[in-house]
Amino acid sequence: MNNQELQAYLAENSQVEPLFMEKALAYLNEQNMDKLPARRLNDTMIQREADKLFDQVLDDVNQKIAQQAHGNTSPETWRAIIEQTNLIEQMEDSMSELEFGAQD
Template sequence: MAKALPYLNAENLKRAPARRYNATVVQRQADKLYVQFVEQVHGKIAQQLRGEQSQQAWLRRIEQNNLLEELEDSMAELNFDSEE
């Protein structure tokens, strides 16, 4: 979110003044990006578990693959400007 909001605000400023979104719409867009991100991460982990959906299976997969650290590193490297 710390990187998404500035990016979305910058993109909004590129729009014609009459077509710019208000802050609430920009926040909703950022929230939507966040939800999509979480759903993608959840889906990828669930896919690796192959049907084993217990809490212990999730924790084991997260710990064995250092997923939290990898995710944190990926988010630190994320750059919205290069996605155009």
């Protein structure tokens, strides 16, 4: 399963992406407002940055699933791993607790 297939599966079966995007966009917009007006990014550029961040999350998840799949790339095997490990529930919990930026 590649990142696009994983993203489609998550979109169909979870709220992971909307939860992540809500927090990522809020953080990126806040950072953007701290920039000088001439250096601020437009909404499309902010969305691209958020998409890149989510792609990194998908890469990490994909690598972890691939390790557990031991070279088996069939979507059925990946779905079974996702279900057996409660990955969707764990990811949704993580996205709910996610905080961007420096912790004081």
